[in-house]
Amino acid sequence: MSAFTAVYWKEVRENLRDRRTLINALVTGPLLGPVMFIMLMNVTINREIAKADRPIAVPVIGAELAPNLIAALKSAGIDAQPALTDPENAVREQRTDIVVRISPDYAKAWNKGQTVQVELIYDSSRRDASTPVMRVRSVVESYGRREGAMRLIARGLSPTTAWPVQVAERDQATSQSRSGLMFSFLPYFFVLTVFLGGMYLAIDLTAGERERQSLEPLFVNPVPRWKILAGKLAAICTFSLVSLLLTVGAFMTAPWFIPTEKLGIALDLGWRFSGQVIVLMLPLILLLAALQSLVSAFAKSYREAQTYLSILMIIPILPSVLLSVIPVRAEPWMYAVPLLGQNLGIVQLLRGDGVPGWQLGFCLAGGFVASAVAVWAAAMLYRSERLAISG
Amino acid sequence: MIEVRDLYKAFGEVRAVNGVSFTARDGEITGLLGPNGAGKTTTLRMLYTLMKPDAGQVLVDGVDAYTDALAVRRRLGVLPDARGLYKRLTAAENIDYFGKLHGMAPALLASRREALIDGLDMRDIASRRTEGFSQGQRVKTAIARALVHDPRNVLLDEPTNGLDVMATRAMRRFMRQLKDEGRCVLFSSHIMQEVAALCDRIVVIAHGRVVADETPAALLAQTGESSLEDAFVKIIGTDEGLAA
Numbered sequence: 001m002s003a004f005t006a007v008y009w010k011e012v013r014e015n016l017r018d019r020r021t022l023i024n025a026l027v028t029g030p031l032l033g034p035v036m037f038i039m040l041m042n043v044t045i046n047r048e049i050a051k052a053d054r055p056i057a058v059p060v061i062g063a064e065l066a067p068n069l070i071a072a073l074k075s076a077g078i079d080a081q082p083a084l085t086d087p088e089n090a091v092r093e094q095r096t097d098i099v100v101r102i103s104p105d106y107a108k109a110w111n112k113g114q115t116v117q118v119e120l121i122y123d124s125s126r127r128d129a130s131t132p133v134m135r136v137r138s139v140v141e142s143y144g145r146r147e148g149a150m151r152l153i154a155r156g157l158s159p160t161t162a163w164p165v166q167v168a169e170r171d172q173a174t175s176q177s178r179s180g181l182m183f184s185f186l187p188y189f190f191v192l193t194v195f196l197g198g199m200y201l202a203i204d205l206t207a208g209e210r211e212r213q214s215l216e217p218l219f220v221n222p223v224p225r226w227k228i229l230a231g232k233l234a235a236i237c238t239f240s241l242v243s244l245l246l247t248v249g250a251f252m253t254a255p256w257f258i259p260t261e262k263l264g265i266a267l268d269l270g271w272r273f274s275g276q277v278i279v280l281m282l283p284l285i286l287l288l289a290a291l292q293s294l295v296s297a298f299a300k301s302y303r304e305a306q307t308y309l310s311i312l313m314i315i316p317i318l319p320s321v322l323l324s325v326i327p328v329r330a331e332p333w334m335y336a337v338p339l340l341g342q343n344l345g346i347v348q349l350l351r352g353d354g355v356p357g358w359q360l361g362f363c364l365a366g367g368f369v370a371s372a373v374a375v376w377a378a379a380m381l382y383r384s385e386r387l388a389i390s391g
Numbered sequence: 392m393i394e395v396r397d398l399y400k401a402f403g404e405v406r407a408v409n410g411v412s413f414t415a416r417d418g419e420i421t422g423l424l425g426p427n428g429a430g431k432t433t434t435l436r437m438l439y440t441l442m443k444p445d446a447g448q449v450l451v452d453g454v455d456a457y458t459d460a461l462a463v464r465r466r467l468g469v470l471p472d473a474r475g476l477y478k479r480l481t482a483a484e485n486i487d488y489f490g491k492l493h494g495m496a497p498a499l500l501a502s503r504r505e506a507l508i509d510g511l512d513m514r515d516i517a518s519r520r521t522e523g524f525s526q527g528q529r530v531k532t533a534i535a536r537a538l539v540h541d542p543r544n545v546l547l548d549e550p551t552n553g554l555d556v557m558a559t560r561a562m563r564r565f566m567r568q569l570k571d572e573g574r575c576v577l578f579s580s581h582i583m584q585e586v587a588a589l590c591d592r593i594v595v596i597a598h599g600r601v602v603a604d605e606t607p608a609a610l611l612a613q614t615g616e617s618s619l620e621d622a623f624v625k626i627i628g629t630d631e632g633l634a635a
Binding site for chain 2: 002003006007010013014015017018209212213214215216217218219220221222223224385388389
């Protein structure tokens with residue numbers, strides 16, 4: 001048996017006996033993403049649906065001045081509540097989402113046929129209030145348009161005279177691309193799983209061996225160190241690959257638990273999607289394994305390695321955060337940047353756009369070049385005299 | 392046979408090994424005696440190719456340790472200062488792992504492993520995971536895995552360190568057995584009694600230098616002392632860092 005397979009099988013066997021590694025690689029890591037995803041989506045969707053259908057109560061100041069407007073609101077499921085004394089503060093203190101204020105001269109102006117003012121008092125920074133605000137605004141505006149049209153007709157004019165230009169929206173978003181927007185954080189879950197799947201192994205195989213003082217005896221065997229490293233990397237990659245396969249499998253079942261049809265979006269996480277995600281992620285498996293080994297080899301103890309790796313874990317979040325804060329147009333070179341390329345690719349898959357061959361090629365090439373550099377760096381570190389000495 | 396010629400190794404300003412030369416012959420036990428910090432472990436680490444000497448040469452059965460490190464490692468059985476085991480593997484699996492790294496065929500590996508398990512009297516612990524092993528059980532397992540490939544030359548760094556009386560006696564018996572099998576046994580120690588009781592030849596190291604390289608009888612004659620203990624103290628110039 002060659003030294004490479006001897007190292008590989010020993011590491012796999014030893015770590016299969018470690019409950020903490022197993023739970024992390026096969027349970028926590030792979031299931032964390034899908035479970036959080038399903039829960040989050042269900043909460044969001046149910047809230048949105050509840051808000052859209054449910055009758056809401058809105059405090060109205062000066063309701064008695066505009067009985068017809070109030071009736072129009074009521075027919076749209078918006079009940080007028082008694083007035084509040086200090087509406088601005090009520091909104092700021094989140095006691096109510098929105099307050100409607102009808103100006104005192106409403107009736108007089110209305111009868112003269114002048115423009116009247118209806119104030120909507122709300123806080124645009126409160127995202128949960130946006131649905132009620134939108135509903136009230138659209139009811140008020142459509143009421144105004146309807147009344148305007150009536151006045152024109154009463155004066156013998158066609159209502160179209162008042163609206164020479166009409167905006168006609170032609171939204172090109174498909175139901176699937178809308179879902180892509182909502183699920184843009186999904187790529188991070190895949191990266192996180194790969195990271196967690198190999199993390200404990202990577203620590204154990206370098207910092208752990210050093211701390212347990214077993215690295216020195218190991219290096220006394222007649223095996224070049226790069227072969228030992230290769231066996232260890234292969235073992236780490238195996239665990240993170242299994243993690244990835246499990247999490248992709250778990251995500252495939254997600255559409256059954258999320259009532260996406262209620263929001264009019266489509267969520268396609270089928271075989272095609274899963275297969276392409278796995279291909280996109282392949283270079284990251286090797287890259288993260290090499291980086292984790294590299295970082296762990298710098299650490300003197302298991303605990304120290306754990307600390308370093310927790311910091312390293314933040315890096316994969318960066319592309320997701322960056323893309324959501326600064327939405328940039330994808331340039332070709334971005335696909336060759338590890339993590340960023342995977343992020344773009346997976347979001348595209350979710351939108352249903354697919355990933356063309358050249359983008360896939362860029363992703364794989366960029367990822368594998370970076371992996372090669374990381375593996376080379378780890379091999380260099382493995383050659384150093386200092387590495388084996390534990391004391 | 393292990394030949395060491397004029398080894399030097401410095402860590403920054405500290406000259407850990409400063410011109411060490413000696414020869415350890417087949418069928419003999421050679422003891423490397425010196426106080427703590429004399430450079431014994433560093434010397435041994437250069438012998439088993441973990442460290443590269445700044446100058447000097449190491450020959451194992453005539454093979455240069457730095458032009459052909461892998462061949463040298465194949466001829467050596469080493470119990471290093473660090474003797475960590477894989478705690479989630481059984482003692483036998485620990486031994487097998489090193490045998491496989493030596494590229495041994497399964498049948499040969501199995502017979503050799505069983506012979507060592509009997510020879511070291513560790514049948515009762517062979518199929519237990521090494522987690523929670525006593526110091527003596529750990530050393531036995533570490534020695535078995537170091538010798539699984541039947542090496543001609545055996546290097547032991549402080550082999551009785553931390554062992555109780557019974558285990559120490561067993562270890563000494565085992566070292567004599569290795570010698571009787573015609574192997575070259577080189578071990579380091581800071582315990583004078585142990586070296587006196589076991590060695591055919593004693594290399595005394597202090598401050599990174601060899602200060603004596605004699606048979607026990609010659610050492611006594613050279614120093615004019617009646618006990619080896621007094622002879623060592625006289626040679627080294629102090630008894631600091633040594634143990635009776």
